[in-house]
Amino acid sequence: MTLTPKKQQEIEAVARQIRVDIVEMVHAAACGHPGGPLGMADFMATLWVEHMGIEPGNLHDPKRDRFVLGNGHTCAGLYAVLAHKGIIPREMLKSFRKLGSPLQGHPHKNPELGIDMSTGSLGTGLSTAQGMALAAKINGWPTRVYVTSSDGESEEGQIWEAATSAAHYGLANLTVLVDFNNIQIDGVMREVMDVRDLREKYAAFGWHAIDVDGHDIAAIDAALCAAREETARPSALICHTTIGKGVSFMEGKASWHGVAPNDAEAQEALAELSV
Numbered sequence: 001m002t003l004t005p006k007k008q009q010e011i012e013a014v015a016r017q018i019r020v021d022i023v024e025m026v027h028a029a030a031c032g033h034p035g036g037p038l039g040m041a042d043f044m045a046t047l048w049v050e051h052m053g054i055e056p057g058n059l060h061d062p063k064r065d066r067f068v069l070g071n072g073h074t075c076a077g078l079y080a081v082l083a084h085k086g087i088i089p090r091e092m093l094k095s096f097r098k099l100g101s102p103l104q105g106h107p108h109k110n111p112e113l114g115i116d117m118s119t120g121s122l123g124t125g126l127s128t129a130q131g132m133a134l135a136a137k138i139n140g141w142p143t144r145v146y147v148t149s150s151d152g153e154s155e156e157g158q159i160w161e162a163a164t165s166a167a168h169y170g171l172a173n174l175t176v177l178v179d180f181n182n183i184q185i186d187g188v189m190r191e192v193m194d195v196r197d198l199r200e201k202y203a204a205f206g207w208h209a210i211d212v213d214g215h216d217i218a219a220i221d222a223a224l225c226a227a228r229e230e231t232a233r234p235s236a237l238i239c240h241t242t243i244g245k246g247v248s249f250m251e252g253k254a255s256w257h258g259v260a261p262n263d264a265e266a267q268e269a270l271a272e273l274s275v
């Protein structure tokens with residue numbers, strides 16, 4: 001079903017709020033990863049507003065949907081979206097990366113807060129997600145499992161072991177959203193380690209694989225709908241994004257992978273995001 005203009009505006013507003021929260025959290029912590037999650041904000045907002053069946057009232061339901069943030073360093077964006085859903089208190093975002101906080105610099109499993117898996121060691125997320133999807137399939141549950149990954153994470157061999165297994169077991173209830181911003185920690189993908197065409201790779205592994213403009217909310221929604229309609233294969237959405245999207249001086253720059261903005265930079269970023 002196509003998004004109504006009202007729903008599209010709602011998702012855009014959530015994406016903007018996620019970006020504001022990311023800048024504020026990383027700035028307040030004086031460390032963290034702003035670039036990746038700023039680029040993922042549009043597909044995270046579309047996924048969580050329109051498709052994800054995780055709500056404050058069903059956290060303990062074993063049959064509910066599951067979410068795994070494979071590229072765990074982008075967790076500021078996940079915490080922001082969980083706050084939007086009312087699953088974690090908004091006030092808690094201020095404790096991001098502080099000693100003793102449940103909101104660490106990489107996700108720490110905490111079902112009470114809607115954090116279904118600890119991640120951060122790249123390569124593990126898709127494996128755990130496919131295990132969750134297989135369990136749901138065996139139990140005959142309606143659970144859908146969503147997992148994020150990234151172009152940098154796609155260099156991990158374990159990703160392709162999980163991709164093999166998920167296709168073998170016909171896990172149509174599993175969807176991976178890959179943040180393909182062409183950048184990883186040390187620079188541009190083709191210079192550091194070229195992963196080439198991820199849509200072709202996932203398709204060759206037996207997946208229903210689609211290229212998507214990761215900033216086009218209607219296109220992301222359509223791809224997520226297509227994934228739900230797929231009955232035999234797991235789905236891979238290769239989301240083409242810009243690192244740092246929404247903050248002009250961060251856009252396209254690998255240097256913003258894991259650096260906090262200083263006071264002046266945060267002020268400039270928030271001014272841009274509030275227009």
Ligand SMILES: Cc1ncc(C[n+]2csc(CCOP(=O)(O)OP(=O)(O)O)c2C)c(N)n1
Binds near residue numbers: 153
């Ligand atoms: C197994 C493992 N190796 C190395 C790292 C260190 N590391 C953290 S993020 C990252 C780059 C990941 O690339 P990508 O997700 O594409 O980066 P982004 O687009 O967010 O800048 C690396 C190598 C890690 N977390 N886990």
